[in-house]
Amino acid sequence: MNIYxxxxxxxxxxxxxxxxxxxVRSIDVVHQLELTKPSxxxxxxxxxxxxxxxMDGDGFITLLPPGxxxxxxxxxxxxxxxxxxxxxxxxxxxxxxDACKMEHDLSEETFERIREHALRQGxxxxxxxx
Numbered sequence: 001m002n003i004y005x006x007x008x009x010x011x012x013x014x015x016x017x018x019x020x021x022x023x024v025r026s027i028d029v030v031h032q033l034e035l036t037k038p039s040x041x042x043x044x045x046x047x048x049x050x051x052x053x054x055m056d057g058d059g060f061i062t063l064l065p066p067g068x069x070x071x072x073x074x075x076x077x078x079x080x081x082x083x084x085x086x087x088x089x090x091x092x093x094x095x096x097x098d099a100c101k102m103e104h105d106l107s108e109e110t111f112e113r114i115r116e117h118a119l120r121q122g123x124x125x126x127x128x129x130x
Contacts, residue, residue, distance in 0.1 A: 008074045009074075010047070013029050014067070015075050016075065017029065017032055024061045026041060026044050051067075074104070077099075078099050081095075081099035081102050081106075083123075083125045087118070
């Protein structure tokens with residue numbers, strides 16, 4: 001499934017906001033991604049037209065299965081890469097920022113090799129760490 005990096009960021013933001021606060025509206029995405037209302041409005045229209053989200057009469061956004069799949073994949077990569085970078089000694093702030101850049105561009109092969117390397121070290125990057 002090919003989708004632009006910016007679209008992945010939007011869908012990931014919707015997922016993160018949903019986990020954090022339950023219901024999500026476009027204005028929440030504006031604040032989360034620090035974008036303008038018009039640009040988010042255009043993106044939400046495209047996502048609706050392409051079957052990634054739906055919006056109810058009150059403006060609440062729901063991820064549809066294709067959008068949910070993309071959001072979960074990207075957010076899972078983000079969390080795993082952040083944990084991996086933290087294990088290397090990278091600060092939390094830089095690890096999260098770098099993971100955001102890497103999550104879109106790493107091949108599936110490289111991503112899996114990172115995960116396997118961590119597992120050989122006794123760390124499951126898919127599990128929540130305290």
